[in-house]
Amino acid sequence: MPDATKFLSHLELGETDQTFLxxxxxxxxxxxxxxxxxxxxxxxxKLDGEKVLGTECVIGYLHRGVEKxxxxxxxxxxxxxxxRMDYVAAVSNGLxxxxxxxxxxxxxxxxxxxxxxxxxxxxxRLASHMLWLGTHALDIGAITPLxxxxxxxxxxxxxxxxxxxxxxxxxxxxxxxxxYETYDGFEQDVTRFLKFVAPKIxxxxxxxxxxxxxxxxxxxxxxxxxxxxxxxxxxxxxxRASGVQWDLRKAQPYAAYKEFDFDIPTGTNGDTYDRYxxxxxxxxxxxxxxxxxxGKIPEGPIMAKVPxxxxxxxxxxxxxxxxxxxxxxxxxxxxxSTQPYRxxxxxxxxxxxxxxxxxxxxxLVADVVAVIGTLDxxxxxxxx
Amino acid sequence: xxxxxxxxxxxxxxxxxxxxxNFFWALVYIIAIFAGLSVAVIAMNWLERKILAHMxxxxxxxxxxxxxxxxxxxxxxxxxxxxxxxxxxxxxxVFWLAPLIVVWTAFTVFIVVPFGPTHAVTDMNIGVLFMxxxxxxxxxxxxxxxxASNSHYPLIGALRSSAQMVSYEIAxxxxxxxxxxxxxxxxxxxxxxxxxxxxxxxEAQQTWFIFKFFPLGLIAFxxxxxxxxxxxxxxxxxxxxxxxxLTAGFHTEYSxxxxxxxxxxxxxxxxxxxxxxxxxxxxGWLRPFPHALTGETWDLVFxxxxxxxxxxxxxxxxxxxxxxxxxxxxxxxxxGLAGFGAVLALIGLALFAPPVRDRIQDVYWFVxxxxxxxxxxxxxxxxxPRYRFDQLMKVGWxxxxxxxxxxxxxxxxxxxxx
Numbered sequence: 001m002p003d004a005t006k007f008l009s010h011l012e013l014g015e016t017d018q019t020f021l022x023x024x025x026x027x028x029x030x031x032x033x034x035x036x037x038x039x040x041x042x043x044x045x046k047l048d049g050e051k052v053l054g055t056e057c058v059i060g061y062l063h064r065g066v067e068k069x070x071x072x073x074x075x076x077x078x079x080x081x082x083x084r085m086d087y088v089a090a091v092s093n094g095l096x097x098x099x100x101x102x103x104x105x106x107x108x109x110x111x112x113x114x115x116x117x118x119x120x121x122x123x124x125r126l127a128s129h130m131l132w133l134g135t136h137a138l139d140i141g142a143i144t145p146l147x148x149x150x151x152x153x154x155x156x157x158x159x160x161x162x163x164x165x166x167x168x169x170x171x172x173x174x175x176x177x178x179x180y181e182t183y184d185g186f187e188q189d190v191t192r193f194l195k196f197v198a199p200k201i202x203x204x205x206x207x208x209x210x211x212x213x214x215x216x217x218x219x220x221x222x223x224x225x226x227x228x229x230x231x232x233x234x235x236x237x238x239x240r241a242s243g244v245q246w247d248l249r250k251a252q253p254y255a256a257y258k259e260f261d262f263d264i265p266t267g268t269n270g271d272t273y274d275r276y277x278x279x280x281x282x283x284x285x286x287x288x289x290x291x292x293x294x295g296k297i298p299e300g301p302i303m304a305k306v307p308x309x310x311x312x313x314x315x316x317x318x319x320x321x322x323x324x325x326x327x328x329x330x331x332x333x334x335x336x337s338t339q340p341y342r343x344x345x346x347x348x349x350x351x352x353x354x355x356x357x358x359x360x361x362x363x364l365v366a367d368v369v370a371v372i373g374t375l376d377x378x379x380x381x382x383x384x
Numbered sequence: 385x386x387x388x389x390x391x392x393x394x395x396x397x398x399x400x401x402x403x404x405x406n407f408f409w410a411l412v413y414i415i416a417i418f419a420g421l422s423v424a425v426i427a428m429n430w431l432e433r434k435i436l437a438h439m440x441x442x443x444x445x446x447x448x449x450x451x452x453x454x455x456x457x458x459x460x461x462x463x464x465x466x467x468x469x470x471x472x473x474x475x476x477x478v479f480w481l482a483p484l485i486v487v488w489t490a491f492t493v494f495i496v497v498p499f500g501p502t503h504a505v506t507d508m509n510i511g512v513l514f515m516x517x518x519x520x521x522x523x524x525x526x527x528x529x530x531x532a533s534n535s536h537y538p539l540i541g542a543l544r545s546s547a548q549m550v551s552y553e554i555a556x557x558x559x560x561x562x563x564x565x566x567x568x569x570x571x572x573x574x575x576x577x578x579x580x581x582x583x584x585x586x587e588a589q590q591t592w593f594i595f596k597f598f599p600l601g602l603i604a605f606x607x608x609x610x611x612x613x614x615x616x617x618x619x620x621x622x623x624x625x626x627x628x629x630l631t632a633g634f635h636t637e638y639s640x641x642x643x644x645x646x647x648x649x650x651x652x653x654x655x656x657x658x659x660x661x662x663x664x665x666x667x668g669w670l671r672p673f674p675h676a677l678t679g680e681t682w683d684l685v686f687x688x689x690x691x692x693x694x695x696x697x698x699x700x701x702x703x704x705x706x707x708x709x710x711x712x713x714x715x716x717x718x719x720g721l722a723g724f725g726a727v728l729a730l731i732g733l734a735l736f737a738p739p740v741r742d743r744i745q746d747v748y749w750f751v752x753x754x755x756x757x758x759x760x761x762x763x764x765x766x767x768x769p770r771y772r773f774d775q776l777m778k779v780g781w782x783x784x785x786x787x788x789x790x791x792x793x794x795x796x797x798x799x800x801x802x
Contacts, residue, residue, distance in 0.1 A: 028536040050773055052542070141620060147440035152614025213620055213769045365540070366623075366772045 025053060032061045037372060038135060039379030043356070050364045055357045059350075061384040073088065075101050075175060075310040078343070083113035085347060086381040088131050090169050091124035091160070092323040098173045099254055100319035100330035104312045105175075107304050113177035114256035115297045116232040119190060120163065120172055122286040122293075126197070127156040128324035128376075129283050133204060136276070136373035140217050144192070145207055152200045155193050162189065176306030182297070190294045194287055201283055208276070218273035222371035223357040224268060232358070233351045236326025238375060241278045242270030248322035255321075260289045279376075285297035311338050325349050325376050345384060349377040394769060413505045417494050426456040431711035439766040451704060451719035467641030471533060474637065480530035483638065485525030490649040492518050493656040498580045500669045500746030502798045506775040511579035512554050512560055513658055516553070519615065523549040526634050529646075533637035541633030544623050544773055547615055551780040552621075556611035558788030562604040562795040563664040566596050569799055577661075583668035592667040597798045600791055605665040607788045609760075612657040614780065616650065618761055620768035621776060658757035659750070668755050669746035687741045690748040694732030701725030 026049075026052040031042035040061035046053040066085060070078045071254055082097045083090035095117055102109060109117070130153045134146035157167040164172045172178065208214045224234070239246055247264040249257040265281030267274030312334040320329035326348025335341040352375050359371045430445070430453065439446025470476060495512035498504040508514050523546050530542020567585035568575030576582060584783025586592055594605045614621040623633075635646045662668060671686045702725045708718040735741055771779065 026536065026540075028540075041569055050544075059757065137769065141622070143436075144440050144766050147442060207767075208769075211769065213771055213775075216775050217769055217772055364772060364774060365772075 013309070020284070026353065032058075032128070037379075038377055041353075041379055041382070043120045043368065043372070043376070045368065047365065050366075052360050052363055052365065052368060055360055055368070057353060057356060059382050060380070062379045064384065066384040067343055067345060070340050072339065074338045075312070075340060078340070079174065080169065080171045082345075083171055084380060085345065086128075086323065086325065086328075086349065086378045087168055088378055089128040091120050091172050092128075092321065092328060093208055094171060094173045095121050095255065096319065096321040096323065096330050098175050098339075099321065100223060100317055100332050101175045101310065101312070102304075103319050104315065104317040104332055105310065107176055107306055109177040109255075110301045111256065111298045112300045113173075113302045113304075115293050116178050116182060116302065117173060117255045118257060118260070119290055119293050119297075120160070120170075121292045123156050123159060123190070123193075124170075125286050125324045126283055127153045129279050129286075130156075132279065132324075132373075132376045136370075136376070137208060139369045139373040142208065142214065143209075145204055148200070148204060148207075152197055159186075159189050159193065162186070173212055174303070175310060177301070178304035179303070181302055187294050188296070188302075190290060194291055194294075195301055198267055198284075198287060201280065201287075205280060206282070209280070215273060217366075217370060218374075219271055220269075220379050221272045221363065221367045222275075222357055222374055223269070223271045224359050228358060229270070229355070232354050234326070234355050236323070236348050236352065236376075237275055237278045237282060238326065238352055238355065240264065241267035243268055243275040248320060248327060250268055252320075254319075256293070257289075260292045262289050269329045272370055275374045295314055311336065320346065325378070325381070326352055347384065349375075349379075349380040349381040350384075353377050353382055387511045407454070408507045413503070417505065417758075418491070421491065421494065421652050421655065422648075424655060425648055426460070428651050428655075428758060429456040429459070430756070432765075435759070435762045436766050437463040450708070450717040453721070453724065460644070463640055463644040468641060469637075469639050471535070471637050473534040475532040475534065479558070479637075480529050480642075482525050482529035482532055482626060483642045485528065485650070486522050486649040487525075487645050487652075488654040489518050489522040489525065490656060493653075494659075496579045497656065497659045498583060498663060498668055499750050501580065501584070503669075503747060504580060507578055507580045509581075512564060512577045512582070512664075515579070516557055516560065517741045519653070519656065520549065520553050522649070525649075529638070529642040530634040533634075535637055538634045538636045541636070543624075545617055545634060547773075548617070548621065548623065548780070551777060552611040555607055555780060555784035555788045556615060558785070558792050559608035559611065560664060562600070562788075563593050563794045565792070565795050565799060566593050566601065575601075579663050579668075579726065582668065583663055586667045587670055587674065592665060592670070594665040597795060597802075600795050600798060603663065603787060604791045604795070606659070607784050607791065608665070609781075610663055610784060612661060613672055613761070613764065614776070616653045618650075618654065619765040620770050622770060623773055623776060654758065654761055655754060658754045658761075661757060662750060669750045672750045687745055688736065690741060690744050691732045691735035692733055693748075693752075694728050698725045698729035698732055701728060 026047040028045050028047060029042060030045055031037040032040040037043065040059040044056040044058065046055070064084070066081055069081055073081070079094065079097060082093040086093050099109075109215065130149040134149035137143075137145040160170050160172070161167045163186065164170050164180055172180075224238070224242055226239070226244045229232075229239045229242050229244065235246070243266055245264050245266050248254070249262075250264060262285045263281075265278050265285065267278050314334055314336040316331065316333040318329055320327050320330045322328075327346065329346035329349055331342075331344040331346070332340050333342040356368075356371060356375060359375075360368045363371075389789050433455070434444045434452070447456035448454045448458045462641060471481060493515050495505045496508050498507070526545045526549070527542045530538040530540075530545075533539070563582065566575075566577050566589075567582050570585065570588060576585060582593075589596070594601045594674075613619075617623075618738060635643055638646060667674075671689075673682075677686075701721060705718055705722045705725060708714050708721065
């Protein structure tokens with residue numbers, strides 16, 4: 001298999017691994033068309049029987065050159081493109097981009113816009129986590145939670161649809177605030193959703209949290225320490241499950257997050273089960289934030305005073321937010337024209353994916369699938 | 385030829401159908417079982433998709449025929465019309481042979497399965513041994529399928545399933561032996577390996593073996609029930625075909641008709657092991673409470689069950705007919721569904737007739753018990769995540785094997801003491 005081994009640069013350079021009975025290592029391709037790689041991730045596995053000796057991720061099958069496109073679009077025109085990166089958390093992507101440009105222009109979104117942003121972003125976090133839970137459980141073999149989570153995620157998408165007309169790639173926010181005022185009954189819809197979804201999260205937990213097979217499949221699987229997380233730049237629930245209390249919503253509050261009371265759930269072991277628990281807790285915390293926000297959306301304008309043609313002064317800015325998957329950063333360089341000189345995205349999925357090799361080395365083939373699921377990657381964001 | 389057939393049907397000759405070496409009745413039953421199994425697999429296909437769908441808040445097949453009733457037929461036609469792909473790297477002969485082995489073993493087990501005291505192809509005196517031996521042969525087909533495909537994923541799937549089937553066979557065997565031991569608790573003190581003999585032993589001892597030496601029979605049954613799920617490669621032990629890991633496991637390279645053979649074999653193997661569990665622990669063809677609720681009245685009540693079941697199914701169908709959309713687009717479907725309901729109702733009515741209901745009793749109770757197991761299989765699939773390979777081995781060797789061994793010893797001791 002000369003083609004597959006071509007990529008295995010670092011695997012081949014190392015000393016040959018000791019295999020059981022000195023048999024041949026098996027090199028197999030997992031992906032890019034594989035049911036459990038969440039899109040088009042290709043993982044080359046070096047196996048000793050069922051044991052994983054090493055992995056190599058080959059990415060780029062979904063590369064669309066989003067960052068390059070930005071250089072040929074105005075700031076406003078580029079806004080919808082970011083929705084296509086992490087398409088299950090499009091609202092978070094839009095928020096990060098809009099805030100970065102606002103920061104670059106020294107504009108601040110009005111408080112009402114910030115509240116709407118927080119509510120929609122947290123709803124989107126719920127939707128993203130629900131999708132993660134469904135697919136992660138499906139990878140481990142529990143097919144039913146997928147349909148439950150999709151049923152409940154539908155309610156969130158309905159709110160998005162009512163708010164801005166789109167369900168997935170919402171393009172909900174604009175530079176300087178929000179374009180749309182909340183529709184009549186928005187608050188009632190959100191409150192009704194909160195009441196509806198809280199018992200549903202219990203339902204998911206009932207299916208999985210104490211399920212013996214689930215616990216055995218996830219405990220001590222894909223273990224990663226806090227130090228390794230920091231060294232690799234891993235953020236988000238993966239980092240928090242390793243015991244680091246790091247959440248950008250608390251550390252560098254953006255939008256209106258300063259005004260809400262919520263906890264940062266952390267794990268202790270840094271294994272797949274802890275990451276599962278952390279994300280389940282995060283869903284409840286999101287509900288808490290929405291609950292606080294929806295009652296007291298301030299009156300006022302939803303759009304700051306932004307010029308029709310956005311032309312930031314020469315300069316550069318890095319702004320990051322806590323996306324559902326981790327730290328989502330935008331580094332924007334402006335040359336004073338209407339188009340950004342360079343936009344660099346720091347996608348959480350891409351950085352977190354680096355930890356895959358370390359997490360699955362020495363474990364079994366079935367764990368690779370579990371770990372890919374627990375990293376919660378979206379290939380649209382990895383490849384951009 | 386006609387004389388030969390007549391010799392079996394005449395009143396003067398009393399050869400019971402289940403008897404060994406009875407070629408005529410054996411042939412009749414082989415054809416009946418073959419047809420019945422095929423229908424059962426088709427029905428299972430539809431039922432599994434429907435039941436699983438309703439567990440998962442979806443509707444399942446709804447387009448082909450009313451409530452998707454014709455979906456299995458459509459699937460079968462699709463599979464038969466598909467191009468027969470033989471991978472260029474595959475070993476053609478073995479690739480061709482593997483599905484045949486699997487199907488052959490899955491069907492052969494039914495030779496010893498007793499649907500009633502006289503309803504079996506043959507009453508082999510080593511029935512249980514035959515069943516264990518033949519069903520373990522199916523692993524050959526799986527391994528050859530994986531090897532002949534000459535591809536990595538099928539190979540890993542085949543290795544997994546061979547390890548899995550071999551390990552769970554032992555626990556299964558131990559559980560079976562304790563049932564055989566229980567059958568030896570009679571005046572002569574000799575047990576039996578004959579499947580019909582095992583049910584007759586349960587009849588004679590006036591208890592199903594699942595309740596024998598409570599909870600020993602129950603534990604042995606539990607060991608068997610777990611092992612049989614692993615043996616048939618079904619969730620939560622479906623690692624050989626774990627779709628999220630190995631795409632489709634050992635039959636990744638198979639398509640069309642060959643793949644449908646694997647499918648057929650999987651479902652008939654499920655039915656086979658369920659019938660064995662029913663025979664060994666749940667009293668085979670015996671109706672519930674054959675000794676507690678005796679007398680003419682109870683006999684009559686229980687003999688009405690087959691008819692009631694079909695009438696109930698017909699009632700569900702007619703309820704669905706009433707709920708069909710009234711749009712003319714659905715007229716054909718509504719008529720079809722009503723026709724299906726009418727057929728069910730007619731069968732139900734026929735089953736109320738005394739000569740029929742008395743003869744169908746044994747088979748009915750057997751099938752109902754097996755159907756219960758089939759529902760369990762679907763329920764498992766909707767509920768459990770999948771075990772990992774090493775955990776599966778751990779459960780097999782470190783949990784089920786000691787339990788099975790312990791139950792066997794305790795059964796032997798209880799047999800001596802009581």
